[in-house]
Amino acid sequence: MATKPKSPHQEQPKTAPPADEGRFRDDTDVAVDAIHQRIVGREQTEPEEGFEPPPVWVWAASVVLLFVMGFYLGRYSGSWSTVAHEVESPAAAAAGPVKRTVNGTVVFTGVCQTCHQADGNGVAGQYPPLAGSEWVTRDAATPIRIVLYGLEGPITVKQTAFNNKMTPFHDKLTDDEIAAVVTHIRSSWRNSASAVTAEEVADLRAKYGVRGSWSAAELSAERSAR
Numbered sequence: 249m250a251t252k253p254k255s256p257h258q259e260q261p262k263t264a265p266p267a268d269e270g271r272f273r274d275d276t277d278v279a280v281d282a283i284h285q286r287i288v289g290r291e292q293t294e295p296e297e298g299f300e301p302p303p304v305w306v307w308a309a310s311v312v313l314l315f316v317m318g319f320y321l322g323r324y325s326g327s328w329s330t331v332a333h334e335v336e337s338p339a340a341a342a343a344g345p346v347k348r349t350v351n352g353t354v355v356f357t358g359v360c361q362t363c364h365q366a367d368g369n370g371v372a373g374q375y376p377p378l379a380g381s382e383w384v385t386r387d388a389a390t391p392i393r394i395v396l397y398g399l400e401g402p403i404t405v406k407q408t409a410f411n412n413k414m415t416p417f418h419d420k421l422t423d424d425e426i427a428a429v430v431t432h433i434r435s436s437w438r439n440s441a442s443a444v445t446a447e448e449v450a451d452l453r454a455k456y457g458v459r460g461s462w463s464a465a466e467l468s469a470e471r472s473a474r
């Protein structure tokens with residue numbers, strides 16, 4: 249007759265259990281229950297969604313933000329008064345729009361510098377140098393023509409050949425701005441050529457009207473035609 253398999257409980261080692269083992273045995277329900285009660289007693293109530301208090305920094309940031317916005321409105325809103333939009337001096341208003349002076353350095357930095365670089369030396373093989381360029385300094389009309397209508401095709405600058413394309417600026421820059429930037433490139437780095445006026449730019453703009461990019465050969469022809 250096959251022997252009945254022993255219950256796993258009977259497989260327990262015969263050695264005496266450690267003194268405190270009784271705490272973890274099922275037959276000590278009372279002790280386990282007490283431990284359980286202690287643990288349950290420590291538990292927080294289940295959190296409810298949507299009612300968590302925001303972190304302290306959110307409160308602090310909101311207070312600071314409100315304060316800053318309030319300060320800004322108090323300082324700059326002019327109490328929402330329309331006076332802010334009225335001209336302070338009728339005499340100045342009568343004299344017509346204020347004539348702004350254009351800063352050639354600013355135009356150069358914003359418009360030309362990406363290609364011709366801050367030091368006016370251009371980028372080898374791509375953008376020719378303006379510093380020491382005969383196209384910039386020989387006569388005033390040539391650089392104005394280039395900025396107005398752009399330049400395309402082979403050109404030699406400071407004994408170096410370039411063959412690239414410069415976009416025109418006749419529809420992007422005013423006469424004042426072109427005069428200022430051409431004056432800037434003619435007098436920056438070691439260049440020391442004369443200043444250019446907005447009238448010279450306006451004259452050349454009127455003379456050529458709408459036209460495409462120059463080639464270096466055309467520029468040379470225009471230069472000697474003068």
Ligand code: HEC
Nearest residue numbers: 359360363376377378381383399400401410411412413414
């Ligand atoms: C997108 C790049 C680019 C910008 C922006 C640009 N240029 Fe040019 N420029 C060129 C290239 C390329 C050439 C040569 C074109 C060729 O190879 O035919 C050139 C040529 C010239 C030349 C004649 C050659 C020389 O080096 O003297 C002058 C003068 C000139 N640029 C002035 C200006 C001025 C002033 C501005 C700003 C209003 C300007 N450029 C903006 C790319 C640019």
